[in-house]
Amino acid sequence: MDRPDIPDIVVSRLPIYLRALTRMALEGQPITSSHELGKRLGISSAQIRKDLSHFGEFGKQGTGYQIKFLVDQLRRILKVDTEWAVALVGAGDLGHAIARYNGFSDRGFRIMLVFDNDQAKVGTELSGYLIHHTSELSALISEHHVALAMVAVPAAAAQSVADELVKAGVKGILNYAPINISVPDDVHVQYIDPVVHLQRMTFYV
Amino acid sequence: MDRPDIPDIVVSRLPIYLRALTRMALEGQPITSSHELGKRLGISSAQIRKDLSHFGEFGKQGTGYQIKFLVDQLRRILKVDTEWAVALVGAGDLGHAIARYNGFSDRGFRIMLVFDNDQAKVGTELSGYLIHHTSELSALISEHHVALAMVAVPAAAAQSVADELVKAGVKGILNYAPINISVPDDVHVQYIDPVVHLQRMTFYV
Numbered sequence: 001m002d003r004p005d006i007p008d009i010v011v012s013r014l015p016i017y018l019r020a021l022t023r024m025a026l027e028g029q030p031i032t033s034s035h036e037l038g039k040r041l042g043i044s045s046a047q048i049r050k051d052l053s054h055f056g057e058f059g060k061q062g063t064g065y066q067i068k069f070l071v072d073q074l075r076r077i078l079k080v081d082t083e084w085a086v087a088l089v090g091a092g093d094l095g096h097a098i099a100r101y102n103g104f105s106d107r108g109f110r111i112m113l114v115f116d117n118d119q120a121k122v123g124t125e126l127s128g129y130l131i132h133h134t135s136e137l138s139a140l141i142s143e144h145h146v147a148l149a150m151v152a153v154p155a156a157a158a159q160s161v162a163d164e165l166v167k168a169g170v171k172g173i174l175n176y177a178p179i180n181i182s183v184p185d186d187v188h189v190q191y192i193d194p195v196v197h198l199q200r201m202t203f204y205v
Numbered sequence: 206m207d208r209p210d211i212p213d214i215v216v217s218r219l220p221i222y223l224r225a226l227t228r229m230a231l232e233g234q235p236i237t238s239s240h241e242l243g244k245r246l247g248i249s250s251a252q253i254r255k256d257l258s259h260f261g262e263f264g265k266q267g268t269g270y271q272i273k274f275l276v277d278q279l280r281r282i283l284k285v286d287t288e289w290a291v292a293l294v295g296a297g298d299l300g301h302a303i304a305r306y307n308g309f310s311d312r313g314f315r316i317m318l319v320f321d322n323d324q325a326k327v328g329t330e331l332s333g334y335l336i337h338h339t340s341e342l343s344a345l346i347s348e349h350h351v352a353l354a355m356v357a358v359p360a361a362a363a364q365s366v367a368d369e370l371v372k373a374g375v376k377g378i379l380n381y382a383p384i385n386i387s388v389p390d391d392v393h394v395q396y397i398d399p400v401v402h403l404q405r406m407t408f409y410v
Contacts, residue, residue, distance in 0.1 A: 079410070097298040097302035148410070150399065188405075191402075193224070195312045198291070198313070198353060199219070201353065202283055204393050205284070
């Protein structure tokens, strides 16, 4: 981590700002304010200004933010001003949906390698991607210097897949399997589990 | 909200505890400690004890937690000791993967209604669910008293779908569309956007 002074919670909000600002830009809007952005996101304007102030001075008092400029800055800060190659492990229903999702490329990511352990799938194509056997995972990921991976395998297989990914040099894992995985300190893990999100709402309903 | 004194961040961790404890129970383990659970999750044992203490006394000093008992308590606290009917809006690739996912039922949720605005899909089945036209959304959701919905539609359609869901009485929306949606204060929204998760890692890699 090259900026140990910035709280993770601040970093975690930047992609949300980037997403909303990108949409405003697409809608043709040139300028926004922390107030307007906050209203759109349900976050206080003070929070937004404080978060952004960690990285520099992006707006002027009274005139707000130039949206296109702020989008460029956020892409640079999050390092998505270049494209990241991503490996996808698991070519089942979820892997299929991920491979066909067209929202990666314009936001900094491109699926480059797809793996599955089902010999019947290996050698076939998934949404244009050749499916490789997971036994090739380590060699191919090392060869292509892929630093990010999405794991869409059953819970029971997730830890061993993560171990392989880490050995191959992957530094960030987006884990769709409903289980916590252990990785070394220099590897980052994010989780997507719809049930966890649903259970975060039922408490209140 | 009936427990306004409990921070959202605490509630957000409970499903993670429940998931890990359920797995331990499945593995046949009868007892755990906050130390062991914390190690598995990368959370400090003090944090876990503090989080749980909001809801009562679940373990004994020196003997740890009875896993099965704690699982039951967490399911009760999160209100997933009964099954919630969930509506799914969007029967594309992602909706397909969601409908086929078999991880909902044993964790408190059951898809009950599926909607799409594509007349070619209406009347066909998606993984055993009859697809209804979104024009029927309001009537069917009200009729079946469905309180939760998953939104797997394109970003441009998400807000109008959310508006319809809210009008029909839905109190919790899990939004897969890559856009923030506005809802009344008594409606809860959770987001799943893989790109946001990937961008939360690239900052550090």
